[in-house]
Amino acid sequence: MLQLQGVCAGYGASRVLHELTLDLRESETLVVMGRNGVGKTTLVETIMGLTQHHAGRILLRGKPVERLQAHERNRAGIAWVPQEREVFPSLTVEENLLVVARGGEWTLERVYGLFPRLRERRSNYGDQLSGGEQQMLALGRALMTNPQVLLLDEPVEGLAPLVVQEMLAAIDRMRGSGRMSILLVEQKYEQALAHSERCVVIDHGAVVHEGASRDMLADEALVERLLGLSH
Numbered sequence: 001m002l003q004l005q006g007v008c009a010g011y012g013a014s015r016v017l018h019e020l021t022l023d024l025r026e027s028e029t030l031v032v033m034g035r036n037g038v039g040k041t042t043l044v045e046t047i048m049g050l051t052q053h054h055a056g057r058i059l060l061r062g063k064p065v066e067r068l069q070a071h072e073r074n075r076a077g078i079a080w081v082p083q084e085r086e087v088f089p090s091l092t093v094e095e096n097l098l099v100v101a102r103g104g105e106w107t108l109e110r111v112y113g114l115f116p117r118l119r120e121r122r123s124n125y126g127d128q129l130s131g132g133e134q135q136m137l138a139l140g141r142a143l144m145t146n147p148q149v150l151l152l153d154e155p156v157e158g159l160a161p162l163v164v165q166e167m168l169a170a171i172d173r174m175r176g177s178g179r180m181s182i183l184l185v186e187q188k189y190e191q192a193l194a195h196s197e198r199c200v201v202i203d204h205g206a207v208v209h210e211g212a213s214r215d216m217l218a219d220e221a222l223v224e225r226l227l228g229l230s231h
């Protein structure tokens with residue numbers, strides 16, 4: 001669905017990604033892990049076209065997109081939910097969703113079905129929402145564009161434990177429906193691995209491990225070596 005081949009990218013002259021290669025398959029959820037500052041957010045921003053692209057190819061269904069502007073990539077089928085929840089504060093929940101709507105299987109009703117809380121808050125303005133509701137709205141907005149590829153950058157960061165469970169359950173329901181591919185950046189590796197099919201680990205801007213999430217979850221020594229986390 002989405003392939004990165006030897007991608008070098010960064011900010012201005014500084015390179016953060018070094019010949020990064022990865023493959024996001026159709027309908028799968030791929031989790032991207034790594035220590036702080038290794039380039040996970042830079043990877044997502046590079047896929048969206050928000051960094052300096054130095055070399056390599058980014059292919060969406062085999063077609064190169066690395067020369068496209070961010071809005072063109074979005075139109076081509078890549079949606080992004082950034083770490084900062086981007087919702088319009090002066091629009092209602094419903095207006096926030098409808099303003100980005102593009103035809104497809106994700107409709108207002110389906111998004112409300114995924115997040116009943118958004119239906120309850122449909123007439124509230126973006127700046128009247130809690131952090132968790134804003135994150136649901138940010139995700140709902142991305143779905144309303146009916147993407148082929150959804151990029152989620154630490155979607156449960158900073159949320160209360162109950163809201164984290166609600167978000168993860170919603171992500172699982174999303175995974176179970178349709179053919180969308182999801183690239184999920186997540187620090188909390190146990191959660192991330194439990195909610196994905198495959199994982200990659202990034203270090204110094206390159207992929208240093210790729211495999212089944214299930215296998216990684218079962219291999220404490222590997223987790224310790226790659227992520228430096230002890231139980």
Ligand SMILES: Nc1ncnc2c1ncn2[C@@H]1O[C@H](COP(=O)(O)OP(=O)(O)OP(=O)(O)O)[C@@H](O)[C@H]1O
Pocket residue numbers: 011016034035036037038039040041042043187
């Ligand atoms: N806007 C920017 N301008 C310049 N350098 C940046 C910018 N954003 C990130 N960097 C640098 O790029 C490198 C990778 O950062 P990035 O945010 O991609 O890492 P990360 O793996 O997502 O980290 P974290 O887990 O802390 O979110 C860091 O050295 C960081 O200082």
